[in-house]
Amino acid sequence: MSWSTRDTHFDKDLVTTNGNKYMIGNGYMGYRGTLEEFGKEQLVAVTLAGLYDKAGDKWREPVNAPNGLYTSIACDGEDLTVLDSEVASHVQELDIRSAVHCRETVYNLPEGGLLTFSAERFASLDNQHLLVSRLSIHSTRDCRIVIETGIDGKVWDINGPHLFELQEQLEKDVLITSAITGELKIPVVVAEQAVFSFGEQQIDEGKALRRISVEVRAGETYEWYKYVAVYTGLDALNAGDTPTPIEAAVHAVRSAQAQGYAVLLNNHRQLWEDRWSHSDVIIEGDEEAQFALRYSIYQLLIIAPAESEKVSIPARGLSGQVYKGAVFWDTEMFMLPFFLHSDPGIARNLMMYRIHTLDGARRKAAEYGFLGAFYAWESQDTGDDACTLFNVNDVFTGRPMRTFFRDKQVHISADVVHGIWQYVQFTGDDSLLLDGGAEVVWECARFFYSYAYYNSVKERYEILDVTGPDEYHERVNNNAFTNALVKETLEIAMRTAELLKEKYPEAYRDLSAQFSAGPYLAEFEAMLDSFYVPQPDPESLIIEQFDRYHKLEEVTLAELKSRVINKHEYWGGGNGLATTTTILKQADIVLMLNLFKHSFTKAVKKANWEFYEPRTEHGSSLSPCIYALVAADIGSPDWGYPYFMRTATVDLTGVSKQYVGDLYIGGTHPAANGGAWMAAVLGFAGLYFDGETVHIHPSLPKQWQSVELPVVLRGGSFRLHISRDEVTVSAAASNREDLAFTIQDGQPELCHPGAQLRLRLEAASV
Amino acid sequence: MSWSTRDTHFDKDLVTTNGNKYMIGNGYMGYRGTLEEFGKEQLVAVTLAGLYDKAGDKWREPVNAPNGLYTSIACDGEDLTVLDSEVASHVQELDIRSAVHCRETVYNLPEGGLLTFSAERFASLDNQHLLVSRLSIHSTRDCRIVIETGIDGKVWDINGPHLFELQEQLEKDVLITSAITGELKIPVVVAEQAVFSFGEQQIDEGKALRRISVEVRAGETYEWYKYVAVYTGLDALNAGDTPTPIEAAVHAVRSAQAQGYAVLLNNHRQLWEDRWSHSDVIIEGDEEAQFALRYSIYQLLIIAPAESEKVSIPARGLSGQVYKGAVFWDTEMFMLPFFLHSDPGIARNLMMYRIHTLDGARRKAAEYGFLGAFYAWESQDTGDDACTLFNVNDVFTGRPMRTFFRDKQVHISADVVHGIWQYVQFTGDDSLLLDGGAEVVWECARFFYSYAYYNSVKERYEILDVTGPDEYHERVNNNAFTNALVKETLEIAMRTAELLKEKYPEAYRDLSAQFSAGPYLAEFEAMLDSFYVPQPDPESLIIEQFDRYHKLEEVTLAELKSRVINKHEYWGGGNGLATTTTILKQADIVLMLNLFKHSFTKAVKKANWEFYEPRTEHGSSLSPCIYALVAADIGSPDWGYPYFMRTATVDLTGVSKQYVGDLYIGGTHPAANGGAWMAAVLGFAGLYFDGETVHIHPSLPKQWQSVELPVVLRGGSFRLHISRDEVTVSAAASNREDLAFTIQDGQPELCHPGAQLRLRLEAASV
Incomplete structure (x- = not known):
């Protein structure tokens, strides 16, 4: 059974896609699957989790560190690079079992003969600050090789520059590049030690670059090692360490060198074995699905914040600065289930991140005149919303278009509460509630209480003017998904209080004191007593996605596509093509049916799947997995299988939008990775844990044994x-x-x- | 003092503008200021009040009748027309005192000499079915003249055709053109009698056209008369008459002929004298303003439904089919005050029209899931809404743009109630309430009760998701204008009940019986007790136009104009330029300050005038008059004077948009006409009647004595x-x-x- 993916030739057009596909990482940093000689033009990135910077009036984004693995080769004065040189053969390979990346390129030398350049690297799981690499060259004829290696400080930025006062220095044998960020003045340090047993080394003053010259003899292999450490000011702050980031980085590379490559790799491998032992899913009968699912799990594992509760997983993981490195609802709704089932410690970190950013959510609620906590649609380090009011440009006028992601996707606060309660249910670890979780739950319930309106004629509370998961329909009333989740939030708020009152009465008294003036439980209960959640139509069984959805124009997806004038035009927003039709961006009702699968009959789920599926564009990579899940749930796994495969292979095929105009929006898709896992395990294998009993209701696709x-x-x-x-x-x-x-x-x-x-x-x- | 406006040369480019400027009418029909030889290409129109037709899936619009005044002249075989012939002199003149239109054109004859063609016409105020004309020719040399005159059945339509089974026939000397409308199969009949005392007349079989050939002798004047009658199936239906429309029309022209031109004109003139005697406003010291104001009053008088309570005044009067011939809030808010002060009978008809269309308003409320009556934004004969959801085309994509005129401008129901109560206050005639007015008031209050939402944290009812008068900002919450008017509606509903209970207890019992299940007075009172109307900020005194208006981008009008890419682009709608800025289409808060002028201090009015005025585009002809009114109110009439003049001259200068693409949107501006009167009388003269006491607070511009x-x-x-x-x-x-x-x-x-x-x-x- 294969654990690796490989490309056996070099294709310039795949540089960006392969940067995602061959990514390595360890939760502290992501390292894109670029090649050793690549620079910022090829989107090399060492993306650091949780460190953000804002340049000028552009949007904030994560900081990329200088690339300590930079290495280029010249033979007899000619640079060798896959980008320009004559390549006899080229292999790029990722071993997802150990998270080790390899490349081997054989160059036709300009004056005859072949030179093989190999490099292997990993982002250590044992020491999250470390990048480690073994490299070698081998020539079929004698030649003079010059190796340039060190720290490339020319960093790829979407909205940079972020690194200022960049200094390159040498401390004994260790190269050091240090800088501070522009906005928060956080130090960022990369140290590098390269260990050569051949050649002559030269380091120019003030440059973090070594030049090794060697007269290579035909048939011999020349091997060397690189040990790279990355530290930032956030590490020192987190750990309360005394050493400076520079000292810590230098110490790290020296220790690494002392241990040596083999030991480091072995430790790293053992930790990965351990990870897989509690997360691997084995599918019998479908090798293609097996690899795609494992690869999806791999993508989640390399970005999981195993060692920090101050960060969560951004919508594009650690594959760069795309989407502002921001954390969306994707984490709770699409990634959390995998961690809840396989690594509750990481699940806890993800939820603690929301607890740490509660004040940002409170500020956002207050900004809009609401009580409680309105979580950021795009959350960074502080929990303040990184989402702007003008998130998309109109292709017809070039003008920024007012969108309502930030101010109307209120379900985010319910998604956070859902995640917290799921964590407590799955783990039984109610310490999360004592550590701030209860406060989050109650503040989110308070937010919804203040957001809701009561209609005196219909005698019910409603949730008005929201955008649900289907972002093509902004500012709708009573979005069924949102209302169902708001109801759940109020219920969880009540249950949290009951649980704490009973088990931790003193803590409860302290935690709830701040809400004594209300709105609190009495108000939540009153709201629950007459809260409106759209229900299935008695005849058709269809749940209307929001008020008056059924009054929109009925049009086929094909017909709508035929109306497109500019292929980059946004279908949502003010005048978007889909906005006045029943065409959805992504699963909305069907997602709700999955979240509350035990509240609806199979007939209702089937009717709604069949109704909404042809109306869904799947314009989001979050959509197909949900259709796979519910297809399995209604006993039609083979309807769901194509959606599962589409989800599980998204980062392997690279079939997703990479650019909007000149803005790179590609990267990996952790929500789809998590969605693939959900479809396989919660969908086809039919696993469902309600906090007490594990329900298993298999619904396997025909290929799966x-x-x-x-x-x-x-x-x-x-x-x-x-x-x-x-x-x-x-x-x-x-x-x-x-x-x-x-x-x-x-x-x-x-x-x-x-x-x-x-x-x-x-x-x-x- | 002048009572006429004239053009002393012919300008092809002014044909459309002059069609509006020189319009005549009598409330039953409007006759555009076109010339006798003009046809549909020159937008000749005999627009009938209250008769609508829908062709195919295009929007409904009023029906234009065939033109019974059509007349052309040929001299020695050559057609004479201002459009193509050599014109020695040309005068077009409108006498607004008597509503008589004249033209005199002197042609240079092809082979020398001058021929003068004169025509005078009026739409009889004595018999609303009659158009009457006296025409003459005079030549400086002998020549052979052929006059073609009759009924031109080639009707100008925007969205036609509307007339089917068109038949042209002769009954004795009377030409008859009859047809039926497509949708409702309503007969439309035009009869014409022309009286010549010279020449030879020929009428081709099956053509409603006479050809009179005459050998004209130099120096002699040849005069003739035309009597034209227009009837429709609605007249018969209204009056319960036994004769058919054809019989009625033939009878009308024969009677007219029997009375003769001089008598008819005299009767007409006397009625106009009478009209002016109770509506003329004399300004001493400003001839320009005097004429413009009189002209504005003239425009209102020619379209006032003096003899029908089944029609009201459309937004473009009877000047054609523009704006679907639909009745907007313009009538109650901009035209009604003039009639309330000058001709309460017409004011009553206008309000009865709303009573007759209550069922349409009920249907609209039910369509959107509300109780009571939600009046049409664009009202025609039945009160069903003629407004579409896609009222504007996007110039960048050519696609229809979703706008929210129809479903969110809920203030229309409050405007209607305001009008009804104003009528009762001004006239003391509470029979209007017994004749259906009370039902309208209560149904509108019930509509708002069902539309309103209660916020449990703020402990108040709010009006959410509306569009106020400033249509550039759609779907806003708590638009101050709307909320203030909703509050007034609820108060009027209470007062109406009190009044009827006291004066007409039995009638009250009958009228209110249908509301016994509520919501009714108890609910209205509860809503009033905690109803939110935005108030002046204690510091700045500014009333925020709607929730979060102050968070919009502050930009100057000049700056916004500089962002325009396409001069026809709509500033509102989904992505409109103004939507995300504080720039308003038209008076909104300032209009509210005018309606409730006694509820606000001068300081508040001044602060808001000064704040909103530079932010107002005046993109609607309804806007400037309101700034004039409030300028007068705050003691700055000279700030208001330019706004008054702009309003009062809009149909004289023709400075307004005439076309959007190939769609004609010009026509007269009755709301501006009414606004000019309001600015002069309620603003500068400072007249205010509260139903008991007349308050006079003059604030005259410096020119005015x-x-x-x-x-x-x-x-x-x-x-x-x-x-x-x-x-x-x-x-x-x-x-x-x-x-x-x-x-x-x-x-x-x-x-x-x-x-x-x-x-x-x-x-x-x-």
Whole structure:
């Protein structure tokens, strides 16, 4: 079974796509899958999690560090690079099992003979500050090779520059590039040690670049190593360390050198083995799906904030500065489920990030005249909203277009609450509530209480003037998805209070004191008593996406596409093509049906899937996985399979928009990666945990024999094997509690620590 | 003092403008100021009030009747027309005192000599079906003249054709053109009798055209007459007459012929004298303003529905089919005040039109899920809304643009209620309430009760998601103008109930029975108790036009204009240039300050005038008059004077948009005509009647010595003379009651029937 993806020739047109596809990372930094000799033009990026900077009046974005792995080769005075030289063969490969990137390029030398340049690299999982690389050259004839390697300070920025007072210096053998950011004056330091056992080395004063000259002899292999450390002022601040970032970086590369490449790689590999041991999903019978799903999980693992609760996962991961490096609802709704099932510690970090940014959400609510917390649509370090009111340019006039992402997508606050409650349900770890989670939940409920309006004739509270997941229809009333989530927020606010009152009465008293003047539980309860959530039509079973959706123009997707004048035109916004029609950008009602799958009958889910599917453009990479999930849920996994594959391969094929005008908007798609996992595990394997009982309702695509995966639920580890006729549950011996399992909604059975349950499925339902 | 306007040469480019400027009419029909030989290409139109037709899927519009005054002249086989012939001199003149249109054209004959063609016409005020004309020719040399005259059935339509089964026939000497409309199959009939005392007449079978050949002798004048009658199936329906429209039309022209031109003209003139006697406003010291104001009044008088309560005044009067011939809020807010002061019978008809269209308003409310009555933004015969959801085309894409005139300009229902209550206040005629007015008032209040939402945190009812008068800002919350008018609606609903309960308890019981299930008075009262109307900021005194208006981009009008890419681009709508800025289309807050002038201090009015005036584009002809009114109110009449003049001359200068693309949108501007009257009388002369006391607070522009006018208030007739130092009130001897007058907010003094009051003004305040 393959664990790697590779390209066997070089294609200039794929430089950007491969930058995403071959990415490595360790949650602290992402390193794009570019080649050693590449520079900013090829979108090399060492993107740092959680460090943002604002240049002038342009939007804030994450900071890219200088590239400590920069290396170029010249032979007999001629530069060798895949971009311009004659390449005899070229392989780029990513081993997703160990998160190691390799390239091997064989050049036809200008005056005959072949020179092979190989490089292997990884972003250490053992020490998140480290980038490590082994490189080599080998020639079929004698020649003079000059290797330039060091730290490339010419950083790719979308909205830069962000690094000021850039200094390049040498401390003993270590090259150091240091700078400070423009806005917050945070130091950014890269240190590099390169270890050569050949050639003559020269370092120009004030340049972070080594030049190694060597007379290479035919047939011999010349190998060297690079140890690169990245530190920022945020690390020192986080850890309360005494050393400066420079000292820390120098110390890190020296330690790395002392351990040596083999040891570092081995440690890194073991940690990756460990990661896969609690996250790998094995699909029997479908190799293509197997690799795509593993690759999706890989993409999530390389960007997961395993060691920080101050950052979350941006919408384009750590693949660059795209989308402002901002955290969207994607994290809670599309990525969190994977971590909840496989690595609750990371799930906790993701939710702690929302707790740490509560004040930003409070500021946003106050800015708009509301109570409580209105989370940022595009969240960065402080939780203040990075989203502008003019997020899209009109292609017909070139003018910025007023969009309502920032001020009307209120469901974000409900998504955060949903995530917090999911965490508590899945882990049983209610310390998150004590650590600020309860405050977030209540503040979000207060926000919605102040946002809601009561209609005296209909005698109900409504949520007016919002944009739901389907962003092509802005400023709608009673978006069913939003209303359902607001209701859930109010319910969670009540349950949180009950839970804390009962288990932690003193803490509850302290935490709730600030809300004594209300609105608080009494008001939430009153609102819940007469809160409107759109329901299925008794005849058609269709849930109307929002008030008067059914009055919009009915048009086919093909017809709408035929009206496009400019292929880059935005279908939403003020005059967008889709806005006056029933065509949706992405799953909206269907997403709600997935979130609250046990509140709706199969007939309702089926009717709405069939109604909304032909009306969905899937203009967001978040959409297809939801259709796959609900297709599985309604017993039609083969309807869902193409959507699953489209989702799982998005970063492998690179089939997604890369540019709008001259603005790069590509990058990886962590929400789709998480969506692929959800479709496979929560959809086809049919896993559903309600906080007490694990429900399994397999709905496997026809190619799939079985799905096998490890899960961690309420602190216990289980291994599940789900096939067409049987589900096997193996509980770890170290588990402390039993857990109940049920298949096909049958009688729950308890799985004791160390025990194995075998549950037979009735054929008809699979 | 001049009572006429004239052009002394012919200019092809002014054909369309002069069609408006030289219009005649009598409320039943409008006849555009075109020349006798003109056809549909020159936008000849005999526009019928209240008869609408829809062709195919195009929008409904009023029906133009065939032109019974069509006449052309040929001399020695050559057609003579101002459009193509050599014209020695040409005069077109409109006598607004008698509403008589004249033209005299002297042609240079091809082979020497001059031929003078004169024509005089009027739309009889004595018999609203009649058009009457006297024509003559005179030549300086002998020649052979052929006159073609009859009924031109080739009708100008914007969205036609509307006339089907067109038949041309002769009944004895009378030409008849009859047809039926496409949609409602309403007969439209034009009959014509031409009376010649010379020449030979020939009428081709099946053509409604006479050809008169005459050998003209030099120096002699040849005069003839035309009597034209227009009838439709609506007349028969209205009147319950037994004759057919054809019989009625034939009878009408025969009667007219029997009476003869001189008698008809005399009767017409006397009725016009009478009209002017109770509507003329005399300005001493400013001839230009005097004529412009009289001309404005003239425009109102020729379209006033004196004899029907089934029609109101469309936004472009009877000057064609523009704006669908639809009735907007213009009538209540800009035209009604003139009629309330001068001709309460017409004011009653205007309000009865709203009562007759209540069911259409109920249907519209129900269509949107509301209770009560939501009046049409563009109202035609049934009260169903003629306004589409896509009222403007995007110039950049050519696509229809979703606008929110129809569904969000809810203030229309409040405007109607305001009009009804104004009528009752001014006339004391509460029969209007018994005749359906009360039902309208209550249904509109019920509409707003169902439209309103209660915010539990702010503890108030709000009006969300509306478009106010400033249409550049659609879908705003708590538009101050709208909220103030909604509040007034609720108050009027309460007062109407009190009035009827007290005076007509039985009628009240019957009328209110249908509302017993509520919402009704109890709910209106509850809403009033906590209803939000934006108030002046305590510091700046500015009333925010709507929620978050102050957060919009502050930009000068000049700067905004510099951003225009296409001069026809619409500034409102989805992506309009003004939508994200503080630039307004037209008076909004300032209009509210005018409507509720006694609820705000002068300081508030001044602060808001000064704040909003530079932010107002005056993109509507309804805007400048309001700035004139409030300028006068705050004691700065000279700030207001240019706005007054711009308003009063709009149909004289023709300075307004005539075309959008190939769509004619010109026509007359009755709202501006009414606005000019308001600015002069309610603004500069400072007249304000609160239903009990007449307040006079003159604020005359520096050129003006005095304003003198007749008014009818609570059934009593008064003549007011308002100068800088004195106000004289003369009450008609026939008045039945005293009326109280006060100047400069002093002690009211009663003016007894037949008496004269002289009230001295303190100089300082003028």
